[in-house]
């Protein structure tokens with residue numbers, strides 16, 4: 128590729144042909160503000176509609192200002208990024224955007240964490256010189272996501288995430304002119320659309336237009352109720368991201384402080400979803416080995432590959448889009464729901480609390496878990512196994528509202544009975560982690576040998592669709608991994624067409640896995656943050672004394688005292704589920 | 718956009734399939750496909766849009782996005798007596814807006830809608846070339862000139878008897 132000479136603010140530099148002004152400026156450390164533009168390059172996600180015009184710059188010899196995110200450099204180009212003319216234009220653009228934006232900052236869920244607010248601040252907007260009509264749309268409140276389109280600035284990032292990255296096809300730009308907005312087909316509510324509640328649209332929305340359904344008030348109410356025993360479980364990806372909300376660098380591990388904070392919030396017991404992840408491996412791993420050995424023995428009724436089923440966004444996705452293949456995912460419930468089911472039976476008995484007086488709260492990096500917790504099949508006589516699922520962000524809000532900060536808290540340990548976990552449970556948070564955890568256990572059970580090295584490096588990485596071979600003592604297993612639902616779709620289509628042969632496949636709905644979940648602290652388009660979280664997860668794994676799920680003493684005890692053995696009748700009843708054909712749901716109600 | 722719900726017959730699905738096939742099921746031809754479908758059905762109910770989406774293997778949201786982008790497409794069937802109010806300059810200046818308001822009040826629908834009994838639908842037109850008669854209202858093929866808001870009730874009654 129040929130190099131091109133350009134000048135930015137008088138600085139001379141050489142960049143590759145095809146580079147945009149924005150990218151070139153970044154190379155020499157010049158920040159140009161952007162709003163609609165989004166680039167998650169490590170995940171191959173780019174969105175530059177060139178619509179908002181916040182990023183304009185002056186180009187010598189050009190009459191109009193140029194949007195830097197879409198304008199490519201040319202030989203001899205001279206750019207000025209911060210002239211008076213540029214600043215005025217940016218401020219005008221911002222005022223125009225704000226002229227149709229509700230001034231609800233003080234009560235907005237994104238207050239303090241909003242790209243639009245920050246930009247208005249940076250641009251020094253003090254007055255809006257334009258007055259116009261204000262949009263009014265009806266609020267769409269699903270169990271997981273709230274759409275408040277009055278706050279939409281039509282950057283259309285969500286559309287890119289939903290259509291190009293996740294291939295869910297829920298959101299589309301509709302209408303035009305003043306009434307233009309992003310919405311599901313026929314402006315129906317999300318709950319009636321094929322929305323998987325992956326939350327990736329929420330993760331990239333620069334304003335408060337898309338936010339999570341906040342359950343913190345209900346959690347506070349439960350905590351204040353003396354008749355309730357309130358317990359909490361925390362997912363693996365939360366501990367490597369929560370710190371960001373309190374100003375700690377991405378990748379800081381705050382497990383002990385998080386536990387301490389939850390105790391101070393008044394939870395009666397603080398447990399670990401990692402425990403349930405280990406349990407998932409026991410059930411899913413057993414199911415896999417059973418299917419594998421029957422398959423190897425020539426049983427024509429058994430299907431491979433087995434697909435992981437611990438990601439509820441992914442479960443929604445195949446129920447809507449591939450219902451004909453719903454017999455190949457594992458029937459194992461997600462760790463969140465396994466935890467709930469065991470908590471409201473085994474644990475309730477141990478604690479001497481009645482089911483209806485036990486409130487199970489989960490802290491998840493995920494918005495789909497909110498929807499999952501509300502599923503009919505995860506209730507007993509109307510009482511849910513998991514009462515409320517809150518996101519990492521909501522936990523941070525809850526802490527800020529009450530105890531303030533986590534930084535000065537001591538490191539504390541999870542409570543006994545459902546708080547012990549192994550490194551295998553921890554790595555569930557990363558793409559490739561569930562299948563690695565499964566391999567650690569399945570290998571030892573299948574071969575009867577002890578793994579010398581527990582890491583399966585071939586399963587790690589950020590590549591969107593990966594395949595690797597794992598050697599089970601001479602038996603070569605083909606493993607597939609996909610993160611992001613668009614990548615999952617590719618793998619599923621390949622299986623459906625009989626074009627690829629895998630024994631097992633791990634799928635995560637969110638890019639990067641749970642560490643990049645829709646409920647995590649916002650990464651504002653910085654993929655370095657995701658990488659730091661991923662590294663922290665592996666570090667946490669390395670620091671664990673036990674790293675294989677089947678060695679978790681509390682899991683061993685649970686089977687001994689309560690479940691019998693993996694895949695027993697009781698285990699099936701409590702820890703497995705079935706999937707539904709929900710394709711019809713996307714059709715408008717008759 | 719408000720819409721009504723219908724149940725597509727197999728025959729209708731077949732027609733949609735054929736329309737899509739005549740454009741090689743190419744999503745790039747969506748606008749032309751929607752045109753043809755509207756020609757056939759008279760409007761584009763949700764079910765027709767969904768079936769088109771299925772045939773082209775694209776999301777319903779995308780199809781709906783296009784339908785709502787172009788004012789030419791409609792999701793409600795035209796009434797038995799489609800009413801069009803000219804809002805061209807001459808008519809506008811001479812009070813078309815007030816006539817339109819009166820029609821909306823009388824029929825209890827807004828522009829682009831059809832009365833529940835399917836009798837009347839309401840739309841706006843750009844100049845019909847009868848500026849001498851402004852303001853002009855058309856019902857079906859019939860043209861009414863120099864319409865005043867007070868006339869609206871009487872005109873509607875003609876069709877209600």
Ligand code: SF4
Pocket residue numbers: 272288289293295296297298321322323324325326327328329
């Ligand atoms: S949650 Fe996921 S599937 Fe639902 S609208 Fe957002 S991106 Fe699309």
Ligand code: SF4
Pocket residue numbers: 278279280281282283284285286309328331332333334336337
């Ligand atoms: S909802 Fe948010 S992400 Fe989507 S277009 Fe509006 S502002 Fe952008």
Ligand code: FES
Pocket residue numbers: 160161162163164176177178179180181182183194195196197
């Ligand atoms: S950021 Fe460049 S046009 Fe929006």
